[in-house]
Amino acid sequence: MVELERGQLAISGTLLFLLTQVLGDVKGHRIRMSELFEGAGSVELNSATDVPTELLRNAVDGDVVDWGAFRAESTHAAPKGITHTGTGLAEERAARRLGISPADVDMHANALWGTTLTEHRDALAGPNANGQTRGRITRQLIDQIRDRADSGG
Template sequence: MSETETISAAVGGFLARIRRERGLTLDQIARAARSYGASWSASSVSNIERGQASLTLPTLLLLALALGDLLEEPLPLSALLGDVEALTLVAGSQYPVERSWVDGVLNGAEVIRRSVDSVDAEDDEEIDEELEAEVLRRMREMRGREATRAEVDAQVAQLLDESQLPPESATRNPAKGDAGSLAEERAAAKLGVSTARLRRLALDLWAHSLEEESSRRAGSGSTPQARGRVTRVLVEEVRGFMNEVR
């Protein structure tokens, strides 16, 4: 599958793959959807699979319910999009949106347009400023003095390089003890919870750490800026989850 797809093509590709891997028939899916009140035939499911159906929200919900029953495991709506990295909201559009943006919206994030091609300079600047502030704070604590610009720049560059390491390398550094990674500490601070509490919430929500989920969604070889944007979406997902479990 190409890196950028329409939503209809992404859902159709996912459906075709799942049918092939699990040995499902068009009629099985149609019958499962009819149990929820749909009037689908095998032809209806075929149209979805070929990307020729009008994918309204009820259609997506019915498809998720039908596949969830047949696979014997609940499916989030975002799973129907398969593994595509970017999506176009309108066929032929020259302005794709990031997959992480779509996942965030489906999980309750605000619907604010974010294009794949428009790398937001303000976001990059915000990330650097947050890192610089954190570096200055830590250097003051460790050395009892203000750091020089060269020291701050060198430390920020090191932190950005470390953010490209696999999550296991970043989170299992014995020197950090139970303080958590820099990304976890910043996310916990934004949410007003302890790092330990953030870790428990992440495990409940995604079955792994915030950094692992950020790495998975941003994709291999992603830049620190891209990881930062994904992490901000994840923080909002955790915030929404906290509100649900209160």
């Protein structure tokens, strides 16, 4: 588990849950998952997005977190190592079609695929895809985002 201690291991929700159980047993009392995110700094959600630990801690505690504000802030300047993948034409069109913000499209895409809508579409379509193929795949991915947004995800 050296990789975990160094922050070099991708951690699933299951592992986070197990860590709270094991650490709780070691400490002799239950701990909240948010205690795993103490201190300053950031947590890498994917290769393009770092989230401040305070924001993640609040989300894990069940607080309402304005992810859109975080994403909007990170597009202008990148303080404290925060990066933003940005929104492209596909994200903007998807946002209009879904009636949500491009930042929300980006958030749902990251939750579903760990990347942006554009990057996921391009990966699925392949380098030689024409506009018709990219459009068909984009519509399918927008449907997945709609399903996730409608389910409260």
